[in-house]
Amino acid sequence: MIDFKIHQRDSEDVSVIELKGYLDAHTAPDLETAFQKLITENKFNIVVNCRDLSYISSAGLGVFMAYVEDIRKNKGDIKLTNMTPKVYNVFDLLGFPILYEIYKDEQEAVVRFHEPKK
Amino acid sequence: MMNSSSIKRFALLVIPAILIPLVFTFDVIRSAVEFDNASSTILREIFVIGSFTLIGLYIEKRRSSMQHNAPREIGRVFFAVLISLFILAVSTVIQPHQVSGGNSFRIHQSALVLLASTLVTLVLGVLTLYLLFVIHDLVLFKRRKTTWRYYIIYLLLLFAACAADFPSLLPEENILASIFFSLAMLFIVVNSFKQNWIMYLSRREKKYSIIYSILLFIGLVLMDIYLVSGSASNNALIAYSRPLHTFIRLNAFFGTIYFGVTFISTLFHLPTAEVFERKQSELISLHNLSRLVTQVFDFNDLLNTVTQMTSEVCGARSVWLELFSMDENSGEMTVEVAAKRNISQEDIDLLAADDGTQLQRYLMDSHKALLIEDLWSDRRTKHLKKSGFARGSLLTVPLLSHGKLIGVLHATKDFQNAFDQDDIDVMTTFADHVSIAIENSRLISKSIERERLHQEMMVAQRMQKRLLxxxxxxxxxxxxxxxxxxxxxxxxxxxxxxxxxxxxxxxxxxxxxxxxxxxxxxxxxxxxxxxxxxxxxxxxxxxxxxxxxxxxxxxxxxxxxxxxxxxxxxxxxxxxxxxxxxxxxxxxxxxxxxxxxxxxxxxxxxxxxxxxxxxxxxxxxxxxxxxxxxxxxxxxxxxxxxxxxxxxxxxxxxxxxxxxxxxxxxxxxxxxxxxxxxxxxxxxxxxxxxxxxxxxxx
Structure with a gap:
């Protein structure tokens, strides 16, 4: 069983979550816990770094959908970065690029949080 | 209607019923005409021995179809001996003349005397056959290889001694007959120590056994005295058939010695009867429990049986069984009294009140049996003295499942220091059985639930297939x-x-x-x-x-x-x-x-x-x-x-x-x-x- 790991680090007012391994129905609850924790800590500026994410299933995508509404209501956002082409393909197929800001580079996403909101 | 086996049994009696009167008639004629020759004597002897062999077979067939209870059987033998003794006494009275021994019938005998000796022989022959069968059963109870061997040796010696007395085979009073007789006596003594059956008697049965065996012993001693006496009646018996007389004598000795030993051993076994009975009731209880454990649908029945058995086997005043269930969310433990016997809920609550919680904590931590020798003085339960809980001792054993405490079995006795190690062992075993039963019932209800869900899913699957x-x-x-x-x-x-x-x-x-x-x-x-x-x-x-x-x-x-x-x-x-x-x-x-x-x-x-x-x-x-x-x-x-x-x-x-x-x-x-x-x-x-x-x- 290839496992799934979440590593979180905070830089100023932006929280970065690094995902590693396989995100599917079995591991999705781990990510849910991580999001839940950020929300209770009032950390709504979230960057999800997918550099080491090997696979994401529909259940994994569902986790983002479950929390994004709350986070956006609190003037925050989930931005996704550093996706491998394979993972990007899954997001793209479902039309996620319409719903989420996806960046090549983590720093780019962090900077976006500091730009004045339109 | 008679079936073939009862016809066979009937024939076993008919043949002697013909032969014995025939022999009697022969005796009367012989004594009247003083006729005597070797071949007719041999034929007569064969008739006599054959008749008694058939009677023996008949008795054996009858006995095997009956239930045996040793003390009652001994009692029955005693009454048979009593009747025989009475008949012997009568025959001694009506045969006052000295009859010379040996197979010489040269003295004129009246038909009445001949009839009396025939009857006495018949009675004693049947009695000793019966006696031999009873002893046979008792000696071979829980037989071992040696038991069987010694018994067979005795039988062989018995028949050898009888055969040595067969007329015309060997001279009268021969040395061989005496040797066989003495050896047979030796094996009578050996076999008389096979008294295993006494151990399995209940206390009550042992008392019966003592009374009947001593009575029987006395009766048989009297009979032995008669058989070795030179009384006219005994001599007539010898005259009737020497081999048969030897058979009667040896078996009467066997009975005397055997039941004498029975009397003494039963006397010695009497004090251990209680322990033995207790072990036996433990075994029976455990057997019943094992059976109940598998019948999880009678779960309450099992709990009631356990409390009942605990109170019977340990002689407890009151017994109750508590089951613990843990609320998975709150982690709180609830205690439910699942079965109780001779104790009120108030008293159970009293015990659990105040310092009683210490008992629970002790069981939780140790998972071991807890014995309180005196409820009024033990520091964990001394609050009971004030609250009016009856004095005595308490034994509490844990019910464990997968190393978790799922309940406890309590028992109290009326006196201090009343529980012994046996009580602890028995109650622990009972508690283990209950734990197993609880575990079983949980597993079964789980698997029933799983099966139900599986069936539901199968229905859902069929329904979904219809949507395509x-x-x-x-x-x-x-x-x-x-x-x-x-x-x-x-x-x-x-x-x-x-x-x-x-x-x-x-x-x-x-x-x-x-x-x-x-x-x-x-x-x-x-x-x-x-x-x-x-x-x-x-x-x-x-x-x-x-x-x-x-x-x-x-x-x-x-x-x-x-x-x-x-x-x-x-x-x-x-x-x-x-x-x-x-x-x-x-x-x-x-x-x-x-x-x-x-x-x-x-x-x-x-x-x-x-x-x-x-x-x-x-x-x-x-x-x-x-x-x-x-x-x-x-x-x-x-x-x-x-x-x-x-x-x-x-x-x-x-x-x-x-x-x-x-x-x-x-x-x-x-x-x-x-x-x-x-x-x-x-x-x-x-x-x-x-x-x-x-x-x-x-």
């Missing part, structure tokens, strides 16, 4: 093949082929995120939505947009549905499709193989505006031989043992190799290829596949 098309459109212009398999009992994949007006066919494939029951519910909803909208909406774009509106309201936040909807226009040879986040259709024409990746977004992810903007429609103009493959990600995302994905390329490649096949062959080839790729095991996800081949308009 039962038949495919049959057209000359196009061929269809379709399959949908769930990785679990039910799944979230959906496909349909819908006949629309104006020679059009709606083709839909959907995939609810996730698997199993939740996905299956939404799949059914999607079917309803698509069936309704397909009749109303003109274009695939419109249908998906309306479907999105409905699903936005009903889907959970973290759920969404990817779908593709296409309309095959048979008249115009076109396929118009829109994709809502679903896997792109593979389109194989003569020139190329491509993925029709129009833009789009999954259903239930965003509102109407964004959805409609994102979703585009694509139309393909079909040429004869063109193939379109609709599928779900269960195919492309199938993984092998190395976690490698099947992917689009493999799917396109396998489809390209098969353009000449029928749609069914192509469907099978694709599925086969996926299964081969996965290797061992089943599909990771629900798998759906539709193959469409365009033959051209007519």
């Amino acid at each position: 098309p039962q038949s495919l459109p049959d057209l000359p212009e196009a061929e269809f093949a379709a399959v949908s398999e769930s990785s679990l009992e039910v799944g979230g994949d959906y496909y349909d082929l819908i006949a629309l007006p104006d020679d059009r066919i709606g083709i839909v494939v959907g995939d609810v995120s996730g698997k199993g029951v939740s996905a299956a519910f939404y799949m059914a909803e999607v079917k309803g939505i698509v069936m309704t909208l397909s009749k109303i909406c003109k274009t695939p774009h419109q249908l998906l947009s309306r479907a999105n509106d409905t699903l936005m309201e009903t889907l959970e936040k973290n759920m969404f549905i990817s779908a593709i909807y296409g309309v095959l226009d048979v008249r115009n040879a076109t396929l118009t499709m829109a994709r809502a986040g679903h896997c792109p259709v593979i389109y194989i024409s003569r020139q190329s193989a491509e993925l029709i990746r129009s833009t789009g977004i999954g259903l239930g992810l965003t509102g109407r505006d964004q959805f409609e903007k994102a979703t585009e429609e694509r139309t393909i103009h079909l040429q004869p031989g063109d193939i379109c493959i609709f599928y779900t990600d269960g195919i492309t995302e199938s993984r092998n043992a190395d976690m490698e994905e099947y992917g689009y390329d493999r799917l396109v490649e396998i489809a390209k190799t098969c353009t000449g096949c029928t749609v069914h062959e192509m469907k099978e080839k694709i599925l086969q290829s996926v299964r081969t790729f996965i290797g061992l095991g089943t599909y990771n996800d629900d798998v759906t596949l539709i193959v469409l081949k365009w033959n051209g308009t007519r």
Whole structure:
């Protein structure tokens, strides 16, 4: 069983979550816990770094959908970065690029949080 | 009606009934005419011995069909001896004359005297046969190899001693007869120590056994005195048949010694009777318990039996059994008195009150039996003295299941220091049985529940299969093949082929995120939505947009549905499709193989505006031989043992190799290829596949 790991680090007012391994129905609850924790800590500026994410299933995508509404209501956002082409393909197929800001580079996403909101 | 065995038994009596009077008649004639020759004497002896052998067989047959109870049997023998003694006394009175020993009948004898000696012989013969059978049963109780051997040796010596006395065989009073007789006496003593049966008697039976064995011993001693005396009656007996007399004498001695030993051993066994009885009742209780443990449906019955047995076997004043159950959410423990005997709930509460909680804590920590020798002075229970709880001792044993305390069994006795190690052992064993029964019943109810759920799932599976098309459109212009398999009992994949007006066919494939029951519910909803909208909406774009509106309201936040909807226009040879986040259709024409990746977004992810903007429609103009493959990600995302994905390329490649096949062959080839790729095991996800081949308009 290839496992799934979440590593979180905070830089100023932006929280970065690094995902590693396989995100599917079995591991999705781990990510849910991580999001839940950020929300209770009032950390709504979230960057999800997918550099080491090997696979994401529909259940994994569902986790983002479950929390994004709350986070956006609190003037925050989930931005996704550093996706491998394979993972990007899954997001793209479902039309996620319409719903989420996806960046090549983590720093780019962090900077976006500091730009004045339109 | 008599059956054959009773006829046989009857014959056993009839023959002696003829022979003995015959011998008597012979005796009367012989004494009257003083006729005597060797061959007639031998014949007479054979008749006598034969008669008694048959009587012996008869007694043996009768006895084997009866239930034996040793003390009662001894009592019966005693009464038989008493009657025989009476008859002997009478015969001694009516035979006052001295009759010389030996087989000489030269003295004139009256018929009455001859009749008396015949009768006495008959009575003593039957009695000693009966006695021998009784001893036989007792000696061979719980037989061992040596027991059997010694008993057989005695029988052989007995018959040898009798045979040595057979007339004309050997001279009278020969040394051989004396040797056999003495050896037989030796083995009588050896066999008399086989008294195993006494141990298994209850206390009451032992008392009976003592009384009857001493009475029988005295009776037999009297008989022995008669048999060795020189009384006229005894001499007549010897005169009647020497071998028979030897037989009677030896067996009477055997009985005397055997029951003498019985009397003494029973006397010595009397003090241990209680311990033995207790062990026996423990065994019986455990046997009953083991039986009950397997009958989990009588769970309350089991608990009541356990408390009852505890009170009987340990002689406890009161017994009660408490079961603990842990609330999984709050972690709080509740105690329920599941069975009680001779104690009120108030008293149980009294014990648990105040310092009584210490008892529970002790059991929780130690998981060992707890013995309080004096309820009034032990520091853990001394509060009971004030509250009026009766004085005595308390024994509490834990019920353990997988190392967890699930309950306790309590017993109290009226006196201090009343419990011994045996009580602790027995109650621990009882408690273990209860634990096993509880564990059993939990497992069984679990498995019943699992079976029920499984049945429900099977029903759901059948229902879901009915939601998929039962038949495919049959057209000359196009061929269809379709399959949908769930990785679990039910799944979230959906496909349909819908006949629309104006020679059009709606083709839909959907995939609810996730698997199993939740996905299956939404799949059914999607079917309803698509069936309704397909009749109303003109274009695939419109249908998906309306479907999105409905699903936005009903889907959970973290759920969404990817779908593709296409309309095959048979008249115009076109396929118009829109994709809502679903896997792109593979389109194989003569020139190329491509993925029709129009833009789009999954259903239930965003509102109407964004959805409609994102979703585009694509139309393909079909040429004869063109193939379109609709599928779900269960195919492309199938993984092998190395976690490698099947992917689009493999799917396109396998489809390209098969353009000449029928749609069914192509469907099978694709599925086969996926299964081969996965290797061992089943599909990771629900798998759906539709193959469409365009033959051209007519």
